[in-house]
Amino acid sequence: MNQQPNYALYDKIYTVCEQIPHGKVASYGDIAAIVGGGCDARTVGYALNEIPTDRAGVPWQRIIAKDGAISTRGLTQRQLLEAEGVEFDAHDRAIMARFRWDGPSADWAAEHGFQTLPPRDEGDRAEQMSLF
DNA sequence: CAGATGACTCCCA
């Protein structure tokens, strides 16, 4: 049709993104995992790239790559995050170990039909501890 | 329905 097609799954993606608290970030894969239902990290990225004016309030800047790297088309996404208190290292990557969103609460997820973030590996957890 | 596109992620050299 036009620039605002029949977003079914996209709408859910936007809803999840809006749950990310101020000063936190999440990866595409995380959002996909929360949305579930055949959603993929790519799908999340595509959805964020086509945010309709109706969803202009979606904090798209808080969705970054799994490594904390920003690969958005030259947008000043980093500045927006820094303004929220998110810190970056010398590698231009957000410190995911400290600012990564833990996912929605079990109540909220159940309430809206979403899922909580799956448990992480020991390695990632150890990384968080070491940074603290 | 097939082909193309796109803010991903993982693995290997």
Place this chain on the structure above:
DNA sequence: CTGGGAGCCATCT
């Protein structure tokens, strides 16, 4: 670090 290839998905032409 860079580059290539594969897998996965929604939406548009």
